[in-house]
Amino acid sequence: IVLTQSPGTLSLSPGERATLSCRASQNVGSTYLGWYQQKPGQAPRLLIYGASSRASGIPDRFSGSGSGTDFSLTISRLEPEDFAVYYCQQYDNSLWTFGQGTKVEIK
Amino acid sequence: EVLLVESGGGLVKTGGSLRLSCAASGFTLSSYSMNWVRQAPGKGLEWVSKISPSGTFLYYADSVKGRFTISRDNAKNSLYLQMSSLRAEDTGMYYCARVLTKMATIGNFDYWGQGTLVTVSS
Numbered sequence: 001i002v003l004t005q006s007p008g009t010l011s012l013s014p015g016e017r018a019t020l021s022c023r024a025s026q027n028v029g030s031t032y033l034g035w036y037q038q039k040p041g042q043a044p045r046l047l048i049y050g051a052s053s054r055a056s057g058i059p060d061r062f063s064g065s066g067s068g069t070d071f072s073l074t075i076s077r078l079e080p081e082d083f084a085v086y087y088c089q090q091y092d093n094s095l096w097t098f099g100q101g102t103k104v105e106i107k
Numbered sequence: 108e109v110l111l112v113e114s115g116g117g118l119v120k121t122g123g124s125l126r127l128s129c130a131a132s133g134f135t136l137s138s139y140s141m142n143w144v145r146q147a148p149g150k151g152l153e154w155v156s157k158i159s160p161s162g163t164f165l166y167y168a169d170s171v172k173g174r175f176t177i178s179r180d181n182a183k184n185s186l187y188l189q190m191s192s193l194r195a196e197d198t199g200m201y202y203c204a205r206v207l208t209k210m211a212t213i214g215n216f217d218y219w220g221q222g223t224l225v226t227v228s229s
Contacts, residue, residue, distance in 0.1 A: 034215035036152075043202055043219035044144075044152065055207075055217060087152055091213055094166050096142070096154035 001025050001092045003099035011107040018075040020102045022088035027068045032091035035064055035073045038101075039084045047086075048073060078104070109133040109218045111203050116223030123193050127223055129186040129203030137161070137181035140206040142216060143188050145225075147199040155201070156188065159212050171197075193227045200224050 002025040012018055022033075030051035036044040046055040048064035051071055061076040075082055083106050088099040115127040129141070143155040156167045156177040165177055176189040186203050201223050204216035 032213060032215060036216075038152075043221055044216075045219070046207070046215055046217050049207055049215040049217075055215075089152075089154075089215060095168065096157070098152040098154065101151045 001028055001090060001097055003088055003090055003097055005086075005088060005099035005102045007102060008100075009103045009105060011105050012078055013107045014078050014080055016078050018073075018078055018082070018104055020073040020086055020088075020104075022066075022071045022073070022090075022099050024069045024071075024090055026092075028090055028092040030067045030071070032089075033064075033066070033071050034089040035062075036087045036089065037082075037084045038087065044087065075104075080106075109205070111205065111218055111220035113201060113203055113220045113223035116201065116225045118226045118228065119193055121193060121195060121227055121229045123227070124189070124191040125193065125225060127188040127190065127201055127203075127225070129188075129220055131184045131186065131203075131205075134205075136179070136184045136186070138209045140212050140214070141179065141186045142204045142206065143177060143186075144202045144204055144216070144219075145197075145199045146202070146222075147196070150199070153199075157206075158186070160210060164212060190225070193225075195227050195229075198225060198227045 006021045033051040035048040038044040052064045110132045112130045142157040174192045205218040206214035207217040208214040
């Protein structure tokens with residue numbers, strides 16, 4: 001499968017709402033749809049698994065939704081530490097695929 | 108505290124070999140599937156390989172199949188990636204990552220190491 005994330009870059013101000021999209025090239029369900037955050041020089045961090053479950057320690061301003069081929073990650077109110085690159089991940093046919101990433105930058 | 112520490116990266120010539128290691132602590136390695144994920148400089152994440160808790164089931168991305176071998180030694184709390192016939196496009200940071208759910212073959216990755224850098228150059 002191919003995961004296409006949009007937009008490529010999102011320019012927003014702290015306190016604003018961010019909505020990131022991840023579209024799959026075919027329907028593979030939501031059981032293993034994940035979202036990760038990566039900051040420069042750091043390893044990725046799991047935010048959301050199973051499309052909508054928050055990982056341990058993740059603030060409730062992060063939420064995931066979607067099913068089928070269309071998924072989204074919403075950050076309700078951007079905090080300064082949320083400016084980073086976000087990747088979606090999906091599993092199909094014994095292989096994992098990541099989207100190309102969405103950069104959330106300070107406007 | 109769960110900790111994953113990769114090592115073994117470095118500069119290697121095109122066509123050469125390298126063995127990466129991932130030392131696990133703070134959890135029972137034998138209960139978790141593990142993965143390797145890489146990231147070329149300035150690029151996105153690419154899944155490389157995964158191994159089931161006992162080491163029975165192995166899976167590889169098409170880009171590394173036949174050249175890379177994943178293995179584990181649960182008694183030594185270690186995960187490995189043997190890389191051979193290395194190409195310039197294998198350059199990048201290599202991360203080991205743990206699957207979220209105990210004893211599951213499949214799952215998103217809840218803990219990651221800090222990575223080890225592999226540079227392939229002629």
